[in-house]
Amino acid sequence: MLGREWEVGVLVGPHTAPEFLTEAGLLALLRTTWGVDANSARTGVRLLGPKPRWARPDGGDAGLHPSNIHDTGYAIGSVDLTGDMPIVLGPDGPSLGGFVCPAVVAASERWKLGQVRPGDSVRLVPWSLAQAEAADAKRQAWLGRVTDRIEPVARPSWNAALVRNDTAAGGVLARDHGDGTAPEVTFRQAGDRFLLVEFGAMALDLQLRLRVQALDRWVHRHLGPGLVDATTGVRSLLIQVDGRRLTTTMALAAVREACADLGDLAEESFPSRIVHLPLSWDDPATREAIDRYVNGVRADAPWCPWNIEFIRRINGLETTDDVRRIVFDASYLVLGLGDVYLGAPLATPLDPRHRLVTTKYNPARTWTAENSVGIGGSYLCIYGMEGPGGYQFVGRTVQVWNRDGLGPHFDQPWLLRPFDQLRWYDVSAEELLDLRAQQGAGQLPIRIEESSFHLSDHERFLAANQPSIDGFRATQQAAFAVERQAWADAGEFDDLELAP
Numbered sequence: 001m002l003g004r005e006w007e008v009g010v011l012v013g014p015h016t017a018p019e020f021l022t023e024a025g026l027l028a029l030l031r032t033t034w035g036v037d038a039n040s041a042r043t044g045v046r047l048l049g050p051k052p053r054w055a056r057p058d059g060g061d062a063g064l065h066p067s068n069i070h071d072t073g074y075a076i077g078s079v080d081l082t083g084d085m086p087i088v089l090g091p092d093g094p095s096l097g098g099f100v101c102p103a104v105v106a107a108s109e110r111w112k113l114g115q116v117r118p119g120d121s122v123r124l125v126p127w128s129l130a131q132a133e134a135a136d137a138k139r140q141a142w143l144g145r146v147t148d149r150i151e152p153v154a155r156p157s158w159n160a161a162l163v164r165n166d167t168a169a170g171g172v173l174a175r176d177h178g179d180g181t182a183p184e185v186t187f188r189q190a191g192d193r194f195l196l197v198e199f200g201a202m203a204l205d206l207q208l209r210l211r212v213q214a215l216d217r218w219v220h221r222h223l224g225p226g227l228v229d230a231t232t233g234v235r236s237l238l239i240q241v242d243g244r245r246l247t248t249t250m251a252l253a254a255v256r257e258a259c260a261d262l263g264d265l266a267e268e269s270f271p272s273r274i275v276h277l278p279l280s281w282d283d284p285a286t287r288e289a290i291d292r293y294v295n296g297v298r299a300d301a302p303w304c305p306w307n308i309e310f311i312r313r314i315n316g317l318e319t320t321d322d323v324r325r326i327v328f329d330a331s332y333l334v335l336g337l338g339d340v341y342l343g344a345p346l347a348t349p350l351d352p353r354h355r356l357v358t359t360k361y362n363p364a365r366t367w368t369a370e371n372s373v374g375i376g377g378s379y380l381c382i383y384g385m386e387g388p389g390g391y392q393f394v395g396r397t398v399q400v401w402n403r404d405g406l407g408p409h410f411d412q413p414w415l416l417r418p419f420d421q422l423r424w425y426d427v428s429a430e431e432l433l434d435l436r437a438q439q440g441a442g443q444l445p446i447r448i449e450e451s452s453f454h455l456s457d458h459e460r461f462l463a464a465n466q467p468s469i470d471g472f473r474a475t476q477q478a479a480f481a482v483e484r485q486a487w488a489d490a491g492e493f494d495d496l497e498l499a500p
Helices: 023-031 107-114 129-144 160-169 206-222 248-260 284-296 307-314 320-329 429-440 455-464 466-489
Strands: 005-012 034-036 044-048 068-073 078-082 085-089 096-105 121-126 172-176 185-189 194-199 227-232 236-241 269-271 274-281 332-337 345-349 365-368 372-376 379-382 387-389 392-396 421-427 452-454
Touching: 005 023, 005 107, 005 129, 023 096, 023 121, 068 194, 068 236, 068 332, 096 107, 107 129, 172 248, 185 248, 194 206, 194 248, 206 227, 206 236, 206 248, 206 455, 227 332, 236 248, 274 320, 274 429, 284 365, 284 372, 284 392, 307 320, 307 392, 307 466, 320 421, 421 429, 452 455, 455 466
Parallel strands: 005 121, 274 421
Antiparallel strands: 005 096, 034 044, 034 121, 044 085, 068 096, 078 085, 078 096, 172 185, 185 194, 194 236, 227 236, 269 452, 274 392, 332 345, 332 421, 345 379, 365 387, 372 379, 372 392
């Protein structure tokens, strides 16, 4: 029996041509008839088809593959390019992640994500914001009526002119240039219910993260009941609105004014607890996940058969003991939550000499053990639940999510907060199993110290250690270049169409 064919309305953006995909690459994404993979669920629908056509050779500090970006909030329905595989993120998908998303499913079309099944085919049809809002208004009106008659909703058809217009805009709604005291701000379309605000250049800069935090405080105080949620990223804030009370166009106008008034944050400080957690280095659960990947997804990946050796190689370190030393010496600043589900932290070392840079799996794993710890780009995460993933493993820790609120540290279901500092202490795999049992019962004592993060203090630290930091980065960048060339020689980038 042949599968069903689906047309799904999407809005182009936030990450599209010409910054991330070529113009031809965006058109190919929207004109391809995609197959639905068997590894699909409420977390996301995997699509089978041609490789994306990228407009850049790599993701820089965010990772070796051009799909890698500094982590940003994900809108529900995002077409997430995890390496070379598109995954349409569902309602149980991650709220934060580090992959390019060139389109987002319109709110009125999301129901289709729950109906497609393996063997079906999907075509992504570009809609304008006006079309998406009209379709959603009609859907809301239909849902509000108590009637036995089902009234079909008219669907926009393929519009090549619309694609050309949206491609030219690159998913950018507005861009305010910096003035020397404040960075450039880019406002990107992320569907008809989300607005993505990005500060500065595509780089890891804690000054930008402080501006994100300041804007997050502002939107929670001023956007009122029209605000559904806001997700902080490395240099961005994803704002979700209730379209019946506040449209993305209205939110854009308000937030644009707020960004202009944020002012100088150099002397700002934020509460920053120091949280000590156990880490089972190279835990057997991570080895099992790698084995499953090799046997079921991809056997020839450059990061297999051992992720820690890959981390050593791509960072120019002498031994895997150096990887271990750096991870345990680092103090990881939490920049966001929900990076791979359930309050999972996205964190980066405060000391740039501890920032191990990797790339993410391509394609992603289909299985990761709960609370595995990995590094992707310049960032560390703890997987909040069992599921897919792409970060390079270093070990496993205890639960960071407790839905029952058991124990003194779970007044909310999540353990960690933005601007917490995460530090590891070494335990064996056997010890970790006992600690996990205690944590699940709310009986594990966790050492937490109250502190604060001052940007001015951090910048003085960077200035005092700049020569050593520059030396570490030079070694790292040289190893990164060698690894990239090895990938090219092995055909890893074959079929990528890069802009000249």
